[in-house]
Amino acid sequence: MSVSDAVGVRRPRFPWSLVVPTAGLVFFAIVTWYPFIFMLATSLKTRQQFFESYWWFTFPFDWMNYVEVWPRVSRAVLNSLLYSSLTLALTLFMSLLGGYAFGRFNFRGKDLIFLAILMLLMVPGILTIVPLFVQIRQFGFMNTWAALVFPWTGFEMVFGIYLMRLFFERLPRELFHAARVEGASEWKVLVFVAIPLALPGLGSVAIIDLLFTWNDLIWPIVTMSDQSNLPVGPTALLFRGNENVDYGAIFAAYVTISAPLIIVFSLFTRQFLRGIEGI
Numbered sequence: 001m002s003v004s005d006a007v008g009v010r011r012p013r014f015p016w017s018l019v020v021p022t023a024g025l026v027f028f029a030i031v032t033w034y035p036f037i038f039m040l041a042t043s044l045k046t047r048q049q050f051f052e053s054y055w056w057f058t059f060p061f062d063w064m065n066y067v068e069v070w071p072r073v074s075r076a077v078l079n080s081l082l083y084s085s086l087t088l089a090l091t092l093f094m095s096l097l098g099g100y101a102f103g104r105f106n107f108r109g110k111d112l113i114f115l116a117i118l119m120l121l122m123v124p125g126i127l128t129i130v131p132l133f134v135q136i137r138q139f140g141f142m143n144t145w146a147a148l149v150f151p152w153t154g155f156e157m158v159f160g161i162y163l164m165r166l167f168f169e170r171l172p173r174e175l176f177h178a179a180r181v182e183g184a185s186e187w188k189v190l191v192f193v194a195i196p197l198a199l200p201g202l203g204s205v206a207i208i209d210l211l212f213t214w215n216d217l218i219w220p221i222v223t224m225s226d227q228s229n230l231p232v233g234p235t236a237l238l239f240r241g242n243e244n245v246d247y248g249a250i251f252a253a254y255v256t257i258s259a260p261l262i263i264v265f266s267l268f269t270r271q272f273l274r275g276i277e278g279i
Contacts, residue, residue: 036262043251050247065252069239073256075228076235081260083145083231084213087152091209092202094157099164099201100194104176114165120158126218133222147223148231152213160205167201168194207268214261232257 042050044061052058102114132151141147175197179189195202217233224230227238236257239250 036258039251039254039258042247043255045248047246047248062248065246065248066256069249069253069256072238073232073235073253076230076232077257077260079229080214080231080233083148083152084210086145086149087156087213088206088209090149090153091156091160092206094153095160095164095205096195096198096202098157098161099166099168099198100190102161102165103168103171104194117158117161121162125155129218129222132219136223141223143224143226143229145229148213148216148220151219152216156205156209156212159208163205164198164201167198171197203268207265210261210264 038055041057043065044063045053045058045065046062049058049062098117102110136142136147136151139146141150171194175193176189179193184192214231215233216231217237220231221234224234236254239253
């Protein structure tokens with residue numbers, strides 16, 4: 001008999017109930033992350049290394065793949081940074097004002113207008129391509145930043161207004177009343193009270209917006225015939241294979257195109273979850 005048994009101390013039991021959930025989480029983590037690992041590993045291979053070792057890293061790394069593809073994707077990355085930044089600024093501005101108005105004020109027709117906005121979420125985006133294309137061409141926006149930024153903002157602000165209204169409705173009304181009692185104007189209440197409290201919600205809207213604008217493929221193809229103005233989505237299609245395809249260069253282009261979005265999402269995942277939890 002051990003000393004612990006003699007004194008009546010119970011030994012901690014192995015948490016068998018956590019084995020299955022832990023194994024499931026490990027499995028889903030592998031399924032989620034391995035495609036990124038495979039993409040990175042392939043981007044550092046020569047054509048011969050790709051066929052010799054398909055699933056994992058090989059040595060030495062072939063960094064020339066990135067040197068070769070950078071001139072071909074750098075312009076697209078800069079274009080996407082411009083288009084996504086402009087769309088993000090407009091979407092956050094419109095979502096903030098719209099969500100604040102619907103969440104903090106009562107006015108005639110409020111629920112009807114909000115319902116009309118929500119109905120836009122039910123319209124599949126593919127059905128709007130033809131009328132949007134006609135409008136963009138009539139406005140003379142083809143092959144310009146406006147052909148992407150304004151339609152993207154229109155799509156994204158609908159969900160942004162919905163999310164921010166839910167967020168503002170859950171904030172304590174006493175904070176806004178106290179600011180008004182102190183003599184703050186409505187704009188000061190918005191800037192110094194509402195916006196600091198709404199940062200998690202705005203972060204969620206920002207990440208969803210970036211995911212949409214950075215990955216959009218169909219609409220840039222429809223409106224951008226000039227290859228120098230293409231964002232990263234259609235540019236990725238230019239790296240199509242043939243009988244002598246260089247897989248290392250193709251995946252190096254994919255890594256370069258995906259890296260900014262992966263970095264942003266990795267850094268701001270916590271803010272995204274905080275914003276969703278605050279709804």
